[in-house]
Amino acid sequence: MKKVECISVFDMLKIGVGPSSSHTLGPWRASQRWIEELKDEGIIDDVEKIEIQLYGSLSLTGKGHATDIAAILGLCGHDPVTMDINLIDVEIDRVKKDGNLNFDNSRLLDFDFEKDVKFLKEFKDFHPNGITYKATLKNGEHTESTFYSIGGGFVVKENRENAKQKQEELAQFPFQIENAKELLKHCKAEQKIISEIVLENEKSLRSEAEIDEGLEKIWEVMLESMYIGCHTEGELPGGLNVNRRAAKMNEKLLAEKHNTYNNPKEWLETIRTKEVKFRQILQWVSCFAIAVNEVNASLGRVVTAPTNGSSGTVPAVMMYYMVIENHNATFKDLKQFMLVAGEIGSLFKKGATISAAMGGCQAEIGVSSAMAAGALTEVMGGTPEQVLMASEIAMEHHLGMTCDPIAGLVQIPCIERNAMGAIKAINAAEIAMESDATKAKVPLDKIISTMWETAKDMNSKYKETSEGGLAVEVNMSDC
The missing domain is CATH 3.30.1330.90 (D-3-phosphoglycerate dehydrogenase; domain 3)
Structure with missing residues (x-):
């Protein structure tokens, strides 16, 4: 085998x-x-x-x-x-x-x-x-x-490869998954959704209580990073003199309710009380993503999803679901979201890369957007086919994205890209939910292999070297 x-x-x-x-x-x-x-x-x-x-x-x-x-x-x-x-x-x-x-x-x-x-x-x-x-x-x-x-x-x-083999000798998942096609095959055979298949695999490594404890801690760090970013002003370190924006965005969006909470959970509940229209949804999602990446840029604690440079996309979409899409959402929904997001990310790691030094920013923001899109689709009631379609759509529109951080700092354009990736993820989920995913023209596996081929063809100066793109067109003196 x-x-x-x-x-x-x-x-x-x-x-x-x-x-x-x-x-x-x-x-x-x-x-x-x-x-x-x-x-x-x-x-x-x-x-x-x-x-x-x-x-x-x-x-x-x-x-x-x-x-x-x-x-x-x-x-x-x-x-x-x-x-x-x-x-x-x-x-x-x-x-x-x-x-x-x-x-x-x-x-x-x-x-x-x-x-x-x-x-x-x-x-x-x-x-x-x-x-x-x-x-x-x-x-x-x-x-x-x-x-x-x-x-x-x-x-x-x-x-x-030897390290891989040693790992596999210690743990073999009951559902072996190398690509999206195999994942979907397991879902059909077991009559389970993706998160249920992933949970069974996780339970072969640790108890469900340990899984819950670990995922709760991950969510706590995600929520805290959004909260800290939304309540910290000033400039980011590193010399680019980038002004933090999340705090002012949060204050403006909450208006008179800005000082009615004392911790991250109360903040979340306060946001739930606000009436939001389309423009405010865009602003909130951007605010959440930017907040995380401002914390990341200042050597703060965040969760890789799948990387630090793309750590704002997944929590921003999770928060969107919690405070805008479903006010009754609980940890059960968050657990489901993270299980799916993790599995989608693993498919890209197995079939391509999640390293910007290997594949450019498509390997970071592109993958994070695909993870968030697929996860959001499932918690919204989408089928496994629609989950995979949403992930494919999200990555399809990040193909070829370069990694060109100015001055080698994870600030420009990285912080804003997380916000864009989050918005694309939500859009991809909505498109997939309204589609007959069994007739999708581009399978997720094809987009993963295309991403990898694109990565291999990409000039090295666009792969996290700061030797091309914005990194050379924009100088420190311009900032």
Whole structure:
């Protein structure tokens, strides 16, 4: 029997720190992985000196994505899920000032922030996002290890297929799904909707109580990131002097009810009391998406969906469903939404990529829009065929989108693109719901393979290198 990669909803929706899943969360995880390697080899106590080498896209846009900061925080023993983000600047300032880092939170090692992180522009063959750790041991010998951040916070070594096989030996889903056609086949055979198939697979990894607990935490972080973004003013860090907009949008939309709540859940309920027309719907959805990505751009805590750069699209559409489409929606609806969104995202990861360094922004905003469109369709009562059609429509109109962040920051045009992706997702869901999806002319699998072919044909300067597009047409001085 052919083995199929098992990707959980918790792989596609990860809690982490911004601004980038591939350039921040990935290197952070790579540092943690390297420490575990050193422990397994029994040489961690022999390390005297460390050097971090960043390659390709990690080097070209690493400063703007805080790649150096993330890698150092990982080496200091911090975890992106639990670290108090208010302590990030404190820790990095200490490293710079004292000239050392607290290796694995156990002992101090000399470390020069400016010299011991090397930004090397050359690309490694395996993947554009390469990071190599070099260590000098007490006996004078050297050891090194290279990792690749392949998007969405996923980190692999060059023997990726072996890593896959080890994962599959530990867990085989009862419903093996390699593509959308197989997913639909399971739905028909079992007479289940997509979220029910995905839930059965998830239950092979953990109990339903654990699934609920994990998804509730993910929603809490999503809601909190929207709330924080909608209540924080000022400029985003990084030098572009980008003004935060979500807070003013939120205040204007709520008008006299702006100060009638004290926490994210009360805020949600307050929005539900507002009468909204078409223009206000557009404004709210944009506000939700922009809020998340303003938090992401300021090294805040968000959920990859499927990446940090596209983290605003899915929660914005979830919030739209909660506060505008269905005021009676509960966690049950959110759970259903996330299960479908995670599965759609996994299809793109298996059949194409979710890495902007590999596929441009179509791999991030395009995939996030497809995830949100499919999930929204199911919670609105759509059939599995309509879910897949909505996802296809959403991606179809993101094909070829480049990744060209100005100054390497996940701000322009990234923040607005999340809002556009969310609006497209809602539109795609509505179109699919009014269609006979059994007669769809373009299957989801075809759009996934087309996206991958487009990615391979795309010039590298449009793949998160800041060497083309808006990144070169607009200078820092213009901002």
